Amino acid sequence: MIKKYMCIGLGLLCFGLGAVGVLLPLLPTTPFLLAAAFFFARGSEKFNTWFLGTELYKNHLESFVSTRSMTFKTKASILAFASAMLLLAFVFTNSILARVLIAGMFIFKYYYFTFHITTLKKDERANE
Numbered sequence: 001m002i003k004k005y006m007c008i009g010l011g012l013l014c015f016g017l018g019a020v021g022v023l024l025p026l027l028p029t030t031p032f033l034l035a036a037a038f039f040f041a042r043g044s045e046k047f048n049t050w051f052l053g054t055e056l057y058k059n060h061l062e063s064f065v066s067t068r069s070m071t072f073k074t075k076a077s078i079l080a081f082a083s084a085m086l087l088l089a090f091v092f093t094n095s096i097l098a099r100v101l102i103a104g105m106f107i108f109k110y111y112y113f114t115f116h117i118t119t120l121k122k123d124e125r126a127n128e
Helices: 002-023 030-043 045-052 055-060 062-067 072-092 096-115 122-127
Strands: 069-071 118-120
Touching: 002 030, 002 045, 002 055, 030 045, 030 055, 030 072, 055 062, 062 069, 062 118, 069 072, 072 096, 072 118
Parallel strands: 069 118
Antiparallel strands: none
């Protein structure tokens, strides 16, 4: 029961941050909306259904969910935000093991986005 409410709360928080990210270019939209989808799917069928019907989901995630593809701009914004967070963690940790794990995540992230997620051209996204 507590897990359900935590997931719904985190989903709403991520949804809110994703919505703000539409207006503020510094805050990435897609990673927060992906997290919101994850939390809503685990928290509540009602919230998940609501989220899947929102314009934010349809504009930013629907093509990724259906085709496992993103535009270059979306990929770049996700990678830039995630890279910044990993670099901060790398700089502020003193543990060699933690730094090795962070470096591994950094490399894997770029590998996965390059070879496992198709890059769409802008006009391809508009045709979907």
